[in-house]
Amino acid sequence: MVKKTGRPGYLQIADELREQIRRGTLAPGDLLPSTNRLSEQFDASLSVVKMAVGILRNEGLVIGQQGKGVYVREIGTTAGDSPAATADEVAEIRASIKELTERLERVESQLSPPQSGKPRRSPRG
Structure with a gap:
C-alpha cells in the first residue's frame, strides 16, 4: 500500500518491486x-503503477513483451551485462587513456621548444 510519506507513490511502488527483485521474491x-x-495491491491508480514499472524498465530490471506482460529481466545472460565484463571494459578504457596521454605528452615534447626557465620576450621587444 502506498503510504502518505510525501514520497510519490510511483517511487514507493518502484522501491517495493525493486526490493522484491533483489530478494528473489520476483526471480529472473x-x-x-x-x-x-498491482493497482489493487498498492491501492494506487493505473497511471501510478505504469510509472513505477516504467522506472524499473529504465533501470533494466524488467522487460515488457507485447501482449504477454512484463517480466523480471535475466541479468548476466550476455557478456555486456556481466559486472566482470563491465570492470574489464573500464580497465581497457583506462589503459587506452593512459597510453594516449603518454603519446600526447611525447608529441607535445617534440613540438615544443625546451623551456629554459626564463620568461619569454615578446617579439616587439
Missing part, C-alpha cells in the same frame, strides 16, 4: 503481476 523470468493487480 518471473511475470510481474498485471497493472490492474
Whole structure:
C-alpha cells in the first residue's frame, strides 16, 4: 500500500518491486503481476503503477513483451551485462587513456621548444 510519506507513490511502488527483485521474491523470468493487480495491491491508480514499472524498465530490471506482460529481466545472460565484463571494459578504457596521454605528452615534447626557465620576450621587444 502506498503510504502518505510525501514520497510519490510511483517511487514507493518502484522501491517495493525493486526490493522484491533483489530478494528473489520476483526471480529472473518471473511475470510481474498485471497493472490492474498491482493497482489493487498498492491501492494506487493505473497511471501510478505504469510509472513505477516504467522506472524499473529504465533501470533494466524488467522487460515488457507485447501482449504477454512484463517480466523480471535475466541479468548476466550476455557478456555486456556481466559486472566482470563491465570492470574489464573500464580497465581497457583506462589503459587506452593512459597510453594516449603518454603519446600526447611525447608529441607535445617534440613540438615544443625546451623551456629554459626564463620568461619569454615578446617579439616587439
